[in-house]
Amino acid sequence: MRSVIATAAFVASLLAGAAAAQAQQAAPIPGSVLAATCSGCHGPAGRSVAEIPPINGRTEQQLLSAMLDFKNDRRPATVMNRHAKGFSDDELAAIAREISANWR
Amino acid sequence: MTRTKLTRRAFTGSLLATSALSACAVQTAPAKAHVVVIGGGFGGATAAKFIRLEDPGIAVTLIEPKSEFVTCPFSNYVIAGFKQIGEITHNYNALTGTHGVRHVRDIAVAIDPATKTVRTGSGQSIRYDKLVVSPGIDIRWGAIEGYTEAAAEILPHAWQGGAQTLLLRRQLEAMPDGGVVALALPGNPYRCPPGPYERISVIAHYLKTTKPRSKILALDAKDAFSKQPLFQDGWNALYPGMIEWVPLNKDGRITQVIANERTLVSEFGQRHRAAVVNVVPPQFASKIARDAGLANPDGGSAGWCPVDPITFESTRIKDIHVIGDASIAGAMPKSGFAANSQGKFVAKAIAAALNGRPAFAPVYANTCYSLLAPDYGISVADIYRATPQGIVAVQGAGGVSPRTPADAAQFRHLEATYTRGWYSSATREIWGT
Ligand SMILES: Cc1cc2nc3c(=O)[nH]c(=O)nc-3n(C[C@H](O)[C@H](O)[C@H](O)COP(=O)(O)OP(=O)(O)OC[C@H]3O[C@@H](n4cnc5c(N)ncnc54)[C@H](O)[C@@H]3O)c2cc1C
Numbered sequence: 001m002r003s004v005i006a007t008a009a010f011v012a013s014l015l016a017g018a019a020a021a022q023a024q025q026a027a028p029i030p031g032s033v034l035a036a037t038c039s040g041c042h043g044p045a046g047r048s049v050a051e052i053p054p055i056n057g058r059t060e061q062q063l064l065s066a067m068l069d070f071k072n073d074r075r076p077a078t079v080m081n082r083h084a085k086g087f088s089d090d091e092l093a094a095i096a097r098e099i100s101a102n103w104r
Numbered sequence: 105m106t107r108t109k110l111t112r113r114a115f116t117g118s119l120l121a122t123s124a125l126s127a128c129a130v131q132t133a134p135a136k137a138h139v140v141v142i143g144g145g146f147g148g149a150t151a152a153k154f155i156r157l158e159d160p161g162i163a164v165t166l167i168e169p170k171s172e173f174v175t176c177p178f179s180n181y182v183i184a185g186f187k188q189i190g191e192i193t194h195n196y197n198a199l200t201g202t203h204g205v206r207h208v209r210d211i212a213v214a215i216d217p218a219t220k221t222v223r224t225g226s227g228q229s230i231r232y233d234k235l236v237v238s239p240g241i242d243i244r245w246g247a248i249e250g251y252t253e254a255a256a257e258i259l260p261h262a263w264q265g266g267a268q269t270l271l272l273r274r275q276l277e278a279m280p281d282g283g284v285v286a287l288a289l290p291g292n293p294y295r296c297p298p299g300p301y302e303r304i305s306v307i308a309h310y311l312k313t314t315k316p317r318s319k320i321l322a323l324d325a326k327d328a329f330s331k332q333p334l335f336q337d338g339w340n341a342l343y344p345g346m347i348e349w350v351p352l353n354k355d356g357r358i359t360q361v362i363a364n365e366r367t368l369v370s371e372f373g374q375r376h377r378a379a380v381v382n383v384v385p386p387q388f389a390s391k392i393a394r395d396a397g398l399a400n401p402d403g404g405s406a407g408w409c410p411v412d413p414i415t416f417e418s419t420r421i422k423d424i425h426v427i428g429d430a431s432i433a434g435a436m437p438k439s440g441f442a443a444n445s446q447g448k449f450v451a452k453a454i455a456a457a458l459n460g461r462p463a464f465a466p467v468y469a470n471t472c473y474s475l476l477a478p479d480y481g482i483s484v485a486d487i488y489r490a491t492p493q494g495i496v497a498v499q500g501a502g503g504v505s506p507r508t509p510a511d512a513a514q515f516r517h518l519e520a521t522y523t524r525g526w527y528s529s530a531t532r533e534i535w536g537t
Contacts, residue, residue: 029465036448037469037487040441041522043529044537051525078505078518079471079485085501086469086487 031098046103056103063096135163137458140232142212144168146440147238147428149534150447156203158455165206174265177440183273184306194535215396217421234454238428239390241295247386255363259381275380281315283379288358288368289324290386295429295438297330300384302474308343309477322349325357338476389430408432413490415453425450434495442470473523481519
């Protein structure tokens with residue numbers, strides 16, 4: 001059972017990687033563009049005042065490891081796992097850089 | 105002041121509203137360009153704000169007749185009685201005050217691409233360098249025989265927020281215990297794919313808690329719907345025996361209404377009379393978009409507006425970008441979340457074009473949360489990329505909430521909590537700060 005899930009996850013990550021890579025052929029997409037989606041749930045500049053946790057004021061490392069953990073199903077989540085899988089690891093790093101630098 | 109001068113001059117919401125004298129006193133740099141936005145809903149209000157954030161040197165005018173916007177998201181909870189309409193009503197004060205968007209409280213009645221002007225109901229002509237059109241949907245009156253604007257006063261659609269929302273609420277309150285609530289549901293595409301099924305769920309919640317002998321009959325012009333297994337699991341668990349869903353292949357498609365008898369007539373002639381009837385009718389892009397020639401005139405996507413997947417510029421008319429429900433956005437659904445996402449990226453695309461920078465690859469997103477009860481939430485999420493095949497969802501990412509999570513009650517509870525979190529953050533981003 002475990003190996004079936006692991007294989008499925010591996011295939012999924014390959015597919016996600018392929019789609020991301022294909023769309024990315026040109027220049028890498030800047031972090032400011034990639035992070036635009038996050039404020040829809042985490043609020044302007046990540047300063048959520050509601051039921052979804054705020055993500056402003058975090059270090060780059062905190063953000064990147066959280067996103068990689070979500071992407072690889074190492075951290076329980078309702079929706080972040082589904083979102084994090086939409087980005088390559090490099091893109092998650094760019095998002096973490098952008099948010100730690102500019103979402104204060 | 106001539107029109108050209110007006111469009112070139114930098115202005116803020118307050119500046120234009122005041123006299124020419126004070127306008128002269130405030131010596132701001134001339135605006136490098138003027139963007140006009142039609143519609144202050146999820147797409148348009150986002151675009152207006154984010155163009156100003158991207159480049160404060162661009163002047164932005166929002167044409168929107170309303171001074172307050174009642175959202176469709178969360179309107180199902182007003183209908184079910186656990187939200188008040190005031191909680192889903194937003195104004196444009198932050199947009200005009202904080203972000204310097206000029207709000208023209210008027211309706212756009214014509215667009216002339218040759219002179220790049222928008223004409224308003226009161227006769228103003230407003231020139232644009234770039235135009236964003238986000239007017240949402242109109243009901244296709246008459247697509248269901250007998251379903252006219254007058255009929256909608258008896259059989260509400262409640263598919264645009266405000267008076268219709270409250271009308272359906274009042275009818276449910278007035279209905280006796282043991283009555284039937286009938287819904288007529290449309291084929292694809294339409295605004296908010298899971299919306300009708302969320303509505304069925306929360307009406308069931310209201311009936312279960314106040315009128316438990318009542319029933320819901322949903323007559324559908326489709327054979328399948330968004331998040332279907334999750335909805336049907338929830339209906340069985342929360343409202344056993346209360347909801348009957350009739351698909352297209354069981355003669356679910358309604359082709360006629362008899363308003364004064366509160367009766368729905370199916371394709372093959374079955375008549376359904378009910379205590380309360382909610383018609384979610386077929387829709388198309390709102391009038392201004394169709395009148396301007398932005399919509400496809402025929403074919404399977406007639407009435408909706410084709411756009412470039414990277415910039416949302418109309419493929420029919422240059423320098424006009426169509427976003428939100430009115431646009432054909434590939435795999436993206438007609439949702440407020442999607443319109444908000446498109447609004448941010450169209451702002452980036454327009455700011456890039458006006459500053460002579462190349463367009464970039466956008467990464468759109470959507471998440472549609474639905475409540476089946478105040479403490480029971482589910483979602484569908486996707487990330488999208490613009491490809492030569494149009495806007496496609498990233499494979500291996502996104503998808504719906506798990507059907508059998510380890511602790512299901514806790515999972516649905518958390519997603520109900522995050523449903524409220526999304527609404528709060530999104531509306532604060534669009535109208536609030
Ligand atoms: C019951 C229901 C529940 C929903 N729930 C959700 C949800 O939970 N999550 C979600 O993401 N989405 C949800 N939606 C979908 C969401 O409401 C729409 O997708 C969203 O509003 C689309 O944004 P828009 O900018 O295209 O149009 P709108 O938000 O409708 O804005 C259009 C605006 O344009 C203005 N306008 C129209 N014509 C003109 C003109 N000629 N001149 C000037 N102004 C004009 C209108 O007055 C209006 O203010 C729901 C919809 C319904 C019906």
